[in-house]
Amino acid sequence: MFKKILVANRGEIAVRVIRACREMGIASVAVYSEADRSSLHVQMADEAVLIGPPPAVESYLAVDRIVEAVRATGAEAVHPGYGFLAENPAFARRLEEEGIVFIGPNSRALALVGDKVQARQTMSEAGIPVIPGMKSVAASIDQCAREALRIGYPVMIKASAGGGGKGMRIVGSEEELRPALEAGMREAKSAFGDDSIYLEKYIEEPRHVEFQVLADNQGNIVHLFERECSIQRRHQKIVEETPSTALTPELRKAMGEAAKKALQVAGYNNAGTVEFLLDRNRNFYFLEVNARLQVEHPITELVCGIDLVHEQIRIAAGEALGIKQKDLNQRGQAIECRIYAEDPAAGFLPSSGKIVFLKEPQGPGVRVDSGIYSGYEVPIYYDPILAKLIVWAPTRRLAIARMRAALEDYVIMGIQTTIPFLRDVVSHPSFLSGETTTNFIPRHFENWQENRAGDEALQLALALAAFYELNRPPGAPPPTIRARDLSSPWKTLGAWRIGGKA
Numbered sequence: 013m014f015k016k017i018l019v020a021n022r023g024e025i026a027v028r029v030i031r032a033c034r035e036m037g038i039a040s041v042a043v044y045s046e047a048d049r050s051s052l053h054v055q056m057a058d059e060a061v062l063i064g065p066p067p068a069v070e071s072y073l074a075v076d077r078i079v080e081a082v083r084a085t086g087a088e089a090v091h092p093g094y095g096f097l098a099e100n101p102a103f104a105r106r107l108e109e110e111g112i113v114f115i116g117p118n119s120r121a122l123a124l125v126g127d128k129v130q131a132r133q134t135m136s137e138a139g140i141p142v143i144p145g146m147k148s149v150a151a152s153i154d155q156c157a158r159e160a161l162r163i164g165y166p167v168m169i170k171a172s173a174g175g176g177g178k179g180m181r182i183v184g185s186e187e188e189l190r191p192a193l194e195a196g197m198r199e200a201k202s203a204f205g206d207d208s209i210y211l212e213k214y215i216e217e218p219r220h221v222e223f224q225v226l227a228d229n230q231g232n233i234v235h236l237f238e239r240e241c242s243i244q245r246r247h248q249k250i251v252e253e254t255p256s257t258a259l260t261p262e263l264r265k266a267m268g269e270a271a272k273k274a275l276q277v278a279g280y281n282n283a284g285t286v287e288f289l290l291d292r293n294r295n296f297y298f299l300e301v302n303a304r305l306q307v308e309h310p311i312t313e314l315v316c317g318i319d320l321v322h323e324q325i326r327i328a329a330g331e332a333l334g335i336k337q338k339d340l341n342q343r344g345q346a347i348e349c350r351i352y353a354e355d356p357a358a359g360f361l362p363s364s365g366k367i368v369f370l371k372e373p374q375g376p377g378v379r380v381d382s383g384i385y386s387g388y389e390v391p392i393y394y395d396p397i398l399a400k401l402i403v404w405a406p407t408r409r410l411a412i413a414r415m416r417a418a419l420e421d422y423v424i425m426g427i428q429t430t431i432p433f434l435r436d437v438v439s440h441p442s443f444l445s446g447e448t449t450t451n452f453i454p455r456h457f458e459n460w461q462e463n464r465a466g467d468e469a470l471q472l473a474l475a476l477a478a479f480y481e482l483n484r485p486p487g488a489p490p491p492t493i494r495a496r497d498l499s500s501p502w503k504t505l506g507a508w509r510i511g512g513k514a
């Protein structure tokens with residue numbers, strides 16, 4: 013087993029990986045930018061190396077500086093977390109060449125699944141259902157027009173280098189095709205430096221259901237069932253849960269087998285996720301492979317009783333999987349809400365500044381994967397995710413009740429967060445009934461505004477408490493506001509604008 017691992021990331025995911033290292037008796041090395049000197053991951057790691065200025069290209073994306081930090085600290089392996097260099101084949105290859113273990117898939121498999129057209133081709137040849145569409149990248153507008161007629165409108169334009177919805181366009185008819193192709197290619201070029209595009213049949217109101225897979229270096233492979241991730245806003249996931257309300261045991265089995273097959277034919281190892289779209293008739297189609305530990309991995313951990321980061325590290329160290337498919341099952345329901353530093357009442361504008369007061373929820377079945385603390389200053393440079401609130405309960409009804417209670421208890425003052433919005437999302441009748449498609453947020457939460465408590469005395473009391481907290485002398489006790497004193501204090505506290513941004 014490794015003695016020392018370098019974590020090439022920041023925020024909650026770096027903290028998550030550092031915790032796993034500590035549990036496994038492995039020393040951890042954090043890397044950080046000048047904007048992250050006082051970040052939680054730096055405080056929690058055994059060692060920390062400053063790798064550059066705030067912009068990610070000069071720090072968290074700077075391969076040479078990360079390799080230098082590995083050399084300087086004597087780490088044997090690198091965990092990339094998600095984002096940054098996690099799915100960069102050149103980074104994985106560089107580490108392979110340097111004799112450093114990349115805790116993730118091999119660079120060949122990474123390159124294969126990162127090319128959407130090549131991945132589609134590979135999966136289709138392996139008998140995995142893919143969305144009807146073109147077999148290779150578009151060569152001309154005329155070819156696209158012919159292919160679109162064959163596929164049948166509406167069609168969707170996608171970037172081959174794509175992902176994340178960039179360069180995507182829905183085309184309803186032949187008249188719209190040319191301008192949409194031109195716009196899609198322009199967007200793909202500027203986002204990925206590659207204007208290759210292709211066409212697929214447009215699936216209306218799909219669900220996004222993904223399967224977690226673990227594959228070791230000896231050829232053993234298991235899936236850890238699905239995550240339902242349909243509740244998204246502009247391709248950013250908001251709420252994820254498992255099991256999905258859409259799957260039957262038969263469908264789950266077929267999709268799980270397809271997910272394993274997909275990674276097998278790609279020559280993949282370590283943890284990976286296979287994304288599928290599910291149409292109204294519950295046909296499933298391969299969408300893409302996420303070649304990393306995902307943000308929403310904890311819900312799988314809670315229902316399967318497996319620590320995915322421990323498994324990733326063991327696989328990377330060359331150990332054979334100790335888990336057999338027949339021993340895996342889904343127990344209860346898990347739900348995750350992503351807590352972002354964004355103002356949901358102002359079009360999800362990023363919100364940065366000092367967290368002047370923090371109270372994280374706790375209780376049975378409540379897990380908070382967090383990268384923040386009271387007094388922490390949220391920098392403007394990076395992804396706005398602050399923390400993830402994950403709950404587990406024996407049933408979906410109880411899990412929702414637990415999530416609602418935990419969101420009520422969650423207080424972050426000083427910056428705006430998505431917490432008030434999430435409270436409304438998990439309370440929505442369509443969420444309760446499991447009617448979660450990718451149209452959920454646009455349909456039910458267009459132009460969301462918080463329904464603030466009208467009680468002015470309550471608002472004043474909370475403002476005073478927050479003011480006191482901001483100016484509290486050293487040694488003085490923190491403000492206490494008791495739930496029984498006020499109707500819904502935490503809800504209002506969480507929403508109250510404090511700290512210069514009001």
Ligand code: MV4
Pocket residue numbers: 143168175176177212213214215216218219220241242244247289299300450
């Ligand atoms: C689609 C689709 C409908 N039809 N492809 C969005 C992100 C990218 N990875 C794939 N995406 C989609 N591809 C076809 N042929 C609808 C989406 C889509 C979507 C997919 C998953 C989760 C949320 C989504 C939100 C809007 C559109």
